[in-house]
Amino acid sequence: MSDISAFKDVPPTTLGDLLPRAQVMDIGIRPLWTPVPRVAGPAYTVRCPPGDNLMLHAAIYRAEPGAVIVVESGDLDYALAGGNVCAVAQRNGVAAFVLDGVIRDVAEVREAGFPLFARGVVPIPGTKTAIGSLGEPVTCGGVLVRPGDVVVADEEGVVVTPAGRAEEILAAARAKLAKEAEESLDAWEANHRARIAKALSEAGFTG
DSSP: OOOGGGGGGSOHHHHHHHSOGGGBOOTTSEESSSSOOOEEEEEEEEEOOTTBOHHHHHHTTTSOTTOEEEEEEEEEEEESOOHHHHHHHHHTTOOEEEEEEEEOOHHHHHHHTOOEEESEEOSOBOBSOOOOEESSOEEETTEEEOTTOEEEEETTEEEEEOGGGHHHHHHHHHHHHHHHHHSOHHHHHHHHHHHHHHHHHHTTOOO
16 A cells, blocks of 8 residues: 555545445444544554553554554553553654553543544553563454554544555545535435335335
8 A cells, every 4th residue: 555644535434335344443432532633544553451551552662653553452441541652652653542442641632632542531540561462463343453454533433444455445435435526415315315215115115
């Protein structure tokens, strides 16, 4: 993929039309402040054992600028990171955190404007003693995420495009968006009305 930043022009809703449900994270992974800007970048994957955040804290010094750090933890009791960790990640060029877990210091993160998607907020920090993994496939929000997969996230949700399909999906998304831009609401309504009438008729609805 030559330019993942081009995915910033593609809404998650468009990607959701083009990719299987398995590539869309569940509704628990949501922006923790709004309005959050759309982010798009290659996944830098992290696995943290429950209750421990050492590997995420290590990742902020290893992820390339523009990367979206994606974390598997499955823990809702201890924060994976706080304001200073997010600030350093932001300073080092990390595009966003997408965390299957919880965070703290959201006010600081919001003030700094660092995009953050997670399951919620808790004030208690995790420990920093357990080794997990960096740069291996992880599961976040029910989606299998591999290093380098394209992560697109905004207030509509988080969608992961497999790296091997990025060129294909970007081209399809651009074509879809261009077609939609050319269609007036009147034309859309006419097509939609006909499509719904046909579906109702085929299903045997006569009301």
